Structures are given as structure tokens and as C-alpha cells.
Amino acid sequence: MSVTATAYEAVMGIECHVELKTETKMFCGCRNIFGAEPNTNVCPTCLGLPGALPVPNRVALELLVKAGLAFDAEIPAFSKFDRKNYFYPDMPKDYQISQFDMPLTQGGVVKYWLPDGTQRSCRLTRIHLEEDTGKSTHAGSRDGRIAGSTYSLVDFNRAGVPLMECVSEPDIRTAAEAVAYLEALKRTFVALGVSDVKMEEGSLRCDVNLSLRPVGATEYGTKAEIKNMNSFNSVGRAIESEIARQTAILEGGGRVVQETRGWDEAAGTTHTMRSKEQAHDYRYFPDPDLTPIEFAPQDVERLRRELGSLPYERLERLIETDKLRVEQAHQIIDTPGLYGYYAAAAGLSGKPQATLNFVLGDLSRLANETNTPVASCGVTPEALAEIVALTEGQTINSKTAKELLARVWVEGGSPKAIVAAEGLGQVSDAGAIDAIVAGVLAANEKTVEEYRAGKTKVMGFLVGQVMKASRGKANPTLAEERLRAHLA
Amino acid sequence: MAERTATEIARAVNAREVSAAEMAEAAFARIAERDGAVGAFLSLTHDLARAAAARVDAAVREGRHLPLAGVPLAVKDNMCVTGTVTTCASKILGNWVAPYTSTAVGRLLDAGAIPVGKTNLDEFAMGSSCENSALQKTANPWDLGRVPGGSSGGSVAAVAAGEAALALGSDTGGSIREPAAFCNVVGFKPTYGRISRYGLIAFASSLDQIGPISQSVEDAALAYDLMAGKDPLDATTVDREVEATVGHLREDLRGVRVGIVKEFALDKLDPEVRAVYEKAYDDLRALGAELVDVELPTADYGIATYYLIAPAECSSNLARFDGMRYGLRVEKADVGATYEATREAGFGDEVKRRILIGTYALSSGYYDAYYVRAQKARTLIAADFARAFEKCDAIACPAAASPAFEFNAKADPVSMYLMDYYTIPMSLAGLPSLSVPCGYATPAGGSSPLPLGLELSAPLFAERPLLGIAHAYERGTAHARKRQIPPIAAAVAS
């Protein structure tokens, strides 16, 4: 449902703030957990009490470097922390420890697929480390926003939580690309254990910088920064809305104002928050309380080895080699344990698409119904591979396959053995089928007449009758074939 | 108590000749008698002292040895001690009670020291006379009409007046050394990074250091040994072995080369002051030292360098005093106006000046010309010292150009800044440096002789040689060989 920018293309860069999944905060030993009672995970350091000092969390440093390595970023030999000075009630020190000109990672590229199978990439400018602020709620306004509030309440539990800021180059062109980019980030961060990336819990926040320019132009237009989106879909909607807004302005001969705009989900529009022209003088300087961070090549290599298999590599195998649809491939990767299961089963069966159909179809359904993940169910990858082989080899029909799956889900065991032991193989003998077909046609004269009169849809019913008469064992394709032959 | 050094008190308490409780009471009695006139203490910590004394006495009865058993300790009021009102001599902290204890103070308390109170300072440690305190005036025990020096004026006055046997101060550009010189006590600033700053309310993060103030070099060494060493709560502390200084202090200066700095030539000083330092240098020679000429060509840039870097860091460090989470709040209709009104009412003039100049030095368009340039000048100053120390083991010079001045004598800010001329360069280079009493001179316009201090400085991490040289000088001369507590005549007048 894209809004077509008439003569314009949208140019977007995305800035994400991602909370790292560490035990403790960035610069102190307070717990880093969501949802605790207000102001219970605080100490002199993260409250900005007089005399307190910061000491960086080693795991946070390593997680950030791993995040960068996952996207082929460069890890400079020398990196440092800087103070970003500004006043705000949720800022305990009225400066934020961040990184200005020497971040922990530089460059990198995020590669992703759009639903239609096209591959795209978005370059990263950098990923750097900083500390999160406290959280304020605003009292007295209708909607909990700052505007119209009479006072605010601050909780510092979140103050000092390690935050990764990922800044992309303005390589994104559509809302769909933005969403796919964000999902690629999320997928990778979750796989690395770097973050939970739950927008609804605030562990991922993102801002989109969006400008338009005439198609074919190389200069950038004036950009607006959009904030306050609370889900990936929300990001997509906000982008569409903003593209429409800026298009209307430009088409009307006006000029886009450089400003920050907040997304209003309910209204479906963005509104001005503040003019970005009023740039703040953050007076960055190197934080004298902290030492520089110098990752030696051997440390970087160790972290690279610890990355393990990345989502991008797995997706490449699923989409480019196994020829899965993008949506299916994403579902495999995004469900915990499912990739390993699928890869094992497909490896054994040699039939990726057929395996996938069972995994995403019947197995996932059973998983939902029984609240058991596929990865730990009673149908082992070996068992599934057997079912695939039995089905592909026409030994059993799909109905039998379903029943078998459900049974093995609960009892475990080898489908091949069960089929052999209980004679569950489908009837594929033409003679046997013919006999059943004859019987069905005889019992359903009215339907036969309807069919001959042109109502070909009733074939389905007739096939069903053959299946019923054969107690589900007839080969349905063959049944239909023989029915047609008899009715011809 | 007043006649004993910290070392002597600890020995006596450990030997059970006297109890920690008695030492605490003696200190409080001295304070009651004298502090009305001196004004060293902002607050007294009777409860903490009694509890600490009880613990120490119990430990000693069990046969445990505590290095600072029963030693009455005064703590500069910019250091957090759990349960104490901590003000930094400012209105902006209101009656804030610290919920945690500075690492350095904690190490002394663990060693048996008895905290008797928090002492006055220039507000947020910014000043060289203690006159910038927003809360009270501290007088020099040697002449109540004169300043004790600053910013650690209260801590120094407490030890000088015999109200405490040991005190902690902090030194950023000379705030331990200069007042120590004015009040005839030993004041020691170790190498940057030796003693944890956790719990020291920050003024200039790359310069601040906690250090001991005492009646003898031996006491300073004892306190240093106990406080120094890496602290996991302060990333700027160095992970380096602390070589014990107590028991390793030399008694003479044979084989020691002492550098005399060309730029600190004595001919700029008043004749009487000059004579005292010339005698001090002669005494060094008499004890066996070889005096060599060294140069610090960039020393004259120290003040300009310091008064860009320190304010820049302080402008950021003091941003947290905003009325939101603790301390004074002057509440207005919105947060922005509240910040401004609170900080306007809560900070004194000198603090405002430094915040302004610091903010300016970091601001867009000026950062390179001021802050970065000053950090480059700092590199040159450190390099000058490194070159000088190739030729000598320590540098000797005056700690200050003259004895203590009268109240209100330095109303012009820059004239006050010049008081740190001899101490700032060492701070910028992070070097260990101390002041040890070296004589008396009558200031121009004054009527009686007032103390002067000899400043000794050494290369990075050379605390043991430095304290040794100071110890030998102290032992080998008449100065401070025994405690010289000035009589406080006015104190008795009620």
C-alpha cells in the first residue's frame, strides 16, 4: 500500500538505540532489568550523586564489537568515551557518557531481503556505545505527553543501561526497506544475544531521517527527523505518512522545514516536536574519568570466532540455495530452534520445499496447539525426513502423513516403521482404485449427473468419497484420475 | 593528644597505654576550646567517632593491631562519609547526607582512624584561601586575621591547631600544598591515580587527588600507604604496586640530586622570604644533597593552562547540581527556570566564574582554541618535567611566594589564581608533590613571623623517594621536629 512519490524519491537514514542485554548497567553494578519497581536499581553512579564515578562494563564493550563484526564493521584500534553535555531531568549527571568522534565500530553493511525476494543492502555509518537515560512520565496532560503536563515523575532504573546507537547511511528508499532493515538488525542482535530488541519494552527505539529529492538528483533534500514510533509496522506507517506530507509540500511549491516530528499512531500523522534548527551545543570532550578502549587484533579475532553462524548466512542458504520464499525463510530464522531443526530435516530428506511445508504447516500448527516448540517436539528431524520421503515417494498420501505426524508428535518413533508395521501405505494400485471408484459412482448417481451436466466442482466431493471408502488410504491424485477416466 | 603525632597515637593505643575513646574525647575537647576562633570544622561527627572508637578499642583488646588506631581524623567536606552532612562548603547541596563513604576515607577508617568532623573549604575546592566557602570563615591558627590558605583550609587549620592528628584534603592545583605551607604542617599530594577519587566530589577530574595533612612526614607516609592502591570503583586509579613508604624513609640526602628551577628563582621574592628559602637549600646541601640547576621553560604557562582545563572539567562535573534529585531546589513553574534559579542561588561567585569560563572553553567554535590548546600546553609542561628529572631525583621550590595573606587581600580573581604559581605545574603533570615546613618570615605589613613551606616534587610514582627526601629534611632541620601548635589566644576569650 505504498504512496507513490510522484517525481520524488524518498531518502532515509535510520538511527536505532538498542539496549544491550547485560546483567548490569553500563557504568555501575546495578541490575539491568525491565519492569522493576521504580528507583530500586540505582546507586551513586547511575543517580549522578556527588562523588560517584563510572567504570565501563566489559561485556557491553564486547557485545557491541560483536554487533559491529556481524555487519562487517571495522573495529578501530583506539576508541574513547566522550561527555555529551545537556540538561534534562532524566539525565542524572546532566551529561551523557557517549562516543563522539572515535566510536567502537565504523562502517559495516546490513544486507536484507524484501518480501518479493530482491536483495538490498544499507551501509552503516557506525555503531557506538552510550548510556541510557532515566524514564519520565508526565502528569496532568490528557495523553501522558509532555505538552500540557503540569509536572513529571522520574524513574532512574533505566539510567545507565548500556545503549548501542546504530546509525545508517541514507541508503533506504521505501517504508518496506526500512522495515526489512530493522528486522534484519533485530534478527542479528537476537541471534548474537546482544539484545532482546523489544520495541514495546523500549529496548529498541528508532528515529528516521527522511527527505525527498527529485528522482535522479544527487543532492539531498531537507530532512525531517521522525520519532516516537513504537513498532516496526508503526515505522512503516510513519514513513508513508511523512513521504505523503513532504510530497504534498514540494508539489505545492513549498519548502520542507528541517525539524523533529513525532509520530501520532492514533491520528496517523506526524506533528512538529521542535525545530532542529535550534541545534544544541553539546560541548563534547573526552571523559576524563574513563580510559580509552583499545581492542587488539587478537581480541577482535576471538570475538569474531564467537559470533557463530549469523542469520544472514542462514537466510542466504534458505533463500538462494533452498529456494524458500523470503517470508518462509524469515519465519524459520525467527522461531527459536527452528532453523536447526529444519536444516537437519532438509539435509536428510534432500527435499527443502517439502520439508519446509511440513515444518511451517502441520508441525507449526501442532506446536501452537500443544504449546511445545517444534525444535523440542517428539517428531525428530530424522522422523520428519522419513515422512517427507514417504510422501514424496507416493507411499502415503497427505492425509495419512498428517495423521502420522500427529501420532509421532506424541509417541515418537519411526514413521517408516509404523507405516510398514500397520500397512498404512496408500493404495496406488489402479485396479484397486477402480474398484472403489466404481462403487462410489454407483452410489452417487445424482452427483454423477451433475458432473456430466457441467458442474465440474463436484469432483472434489467424489474424490472425498473415494478417500472415505478407502479409509483414507487411496492415492487421491490417482483417485481423481480414475474418476475422470470413468466419467469421460 | 595534641602533642602527639598520628604515628605516636596509634602506637600508644595499640599498646593499650591509652584508649581510642580517650583520644576522641581529647580531640573534641580541643575543638570545643579552639574552633570557635579557628572555624576549621563545618560539622562534628560525635556519633561516628564514638562508634569507631568503641570498635577500635574492642579490636585492640582482642590483640589486633590497627595502623591508625585511635587517631582523630578530620575530613575535608568534599568527601562523602556515610551519614555525614556533606556540603562542599556550598549552599547548593543544602543538608545533603552522603549515603556512601569515599574509598580513601574508608581505608583509613578500616585502619582504625576516628572521624571527628568535616572541615571547611573553598566552595567546591575552588580557591586558594578558604574565603570562598559559602558557609563559614576559617582563620589561620598562626594569625587569626589571616587566611589558612585553600582550598583545604579547614583540614589544614584543624591539624595546625591540634584539633585533629591527621586530616584529609584534596589538591587540584595546590589545594593541599599551599594551605599546608601557610599553616606550618605537612601536606602531600600523591601521583595522580594513586588514591581513589570515588566519593571525592569532583572539581577537575584529571587533576583532583586526595592527600594527607599531618604534623610529620612520617604520618603522611603512613596515611598514604593505607590509602593508595587501585580501586575498582575508580577507573583512573593505576593498577600498580604501592611500595610501602613507612619504614623506608631515608635519614639523610647523600647521593640525592635536588633540582633548583631557573624559572622559580628566589630573587622575585621578598628579601626575608628569600632568605628562608636560601637557608632551606643550604640545609639540603648540608644533609648531603647535590643541588643541580634545571629548567621548566613552560612553567609560566601553568596558570593559563590550568585555568582552562580545570574550569572546563568542573563546568561539566557541576552540571549535576540542578535541584532535581538532591540538595537545594528553587522551584519555578518549569524545569528550565528551576535549573537556572537553583544554580544562581546555590553557587557562589568563584564557582560561577569557573563554570562560565569552562563552558566557554568547551563551547562550539572555542573548543580547539582553548580546551585543546591547553591540553597541548599540558603535554609540553609534563615533557619539561620529564627532562628535568633526567638530571635530578626531586625538585625543590617555594610552595608559595609569601606567607599567609590577610582576609580580603586578594579580591581580584586573577591575583588569587597567581597564588598557585608554584603548585599548578606539578598538578598538570600528575606528579607527586608535598609541602613541608621550612621556616618563618614576617610578611610585608605584618607584625610577626608566619610559616613558609618548602615544596618538593618527584617523578611519577616516586612517592617513596619523595617522602624520604622530605623526611630527611624534616629530621635534619629544626622544623616540625616536634609539633608546634600555635597558642590560640583569642580562643580562650569567650
Add this chain to the structure above:
Amino acid sequence: MPSGEKAGGIDVAYVAKLARLALTPAEVEKFGAQLGALLEHVDALSALPVADVAATAQVIAQANVARDDVATPSLDRETVLQQAPRREGPYFRVPRIIGEEA
């Protein structure tokens, strides 16, 4: 870059705004003069040959000082909130936020 340079070189009113200090006009003038005098003194630094000199980043060079990701006790909430200039239940209460950085 501050607009409106005042005599002495510093736009004190602008810098005071950055530093959140509500100076009186008398203070603006007084500090302007005093800081101007300091800056004159500071200008001596421009004589130093610093073109090829590295700025001191740390007094004692160290790198990679960090701590393990292990929890340590937090402060007791009441101890902290008791000293808040204003509180509401378990929160710090602050005046209305307008025109500040969001």
C-alpha cells in the same frame, strides 16, 4: 557559535544560558570584566608552539580499564528518595518540562 561578542571577548549571557545560570545583569557585567581579564592572561598560550604536540588525553596513560558484568547492591530506595527535593511515591517529582531537550 555565540552571537554578539561582548567587550572582553565572552558573550556571558549566552554562556550562562548554556550553563543554566540565571545571572543578574550586574553579574553579567561583573563576570564579563573578570573573565575578560582571565582570558587576556590565557591568551599567552597562543605563543606556545603546539602545532605538532598531542593534547594530553590522560595524565597517566592506561587503556581498557573495565569491570565484570556482575551485579553489586543498589542503594535503598527510601534513603535516596528521602533526600529528593520533591517526590511522589516511588518517583522523583520535577517541574513541568517545556522547551528542553527531549
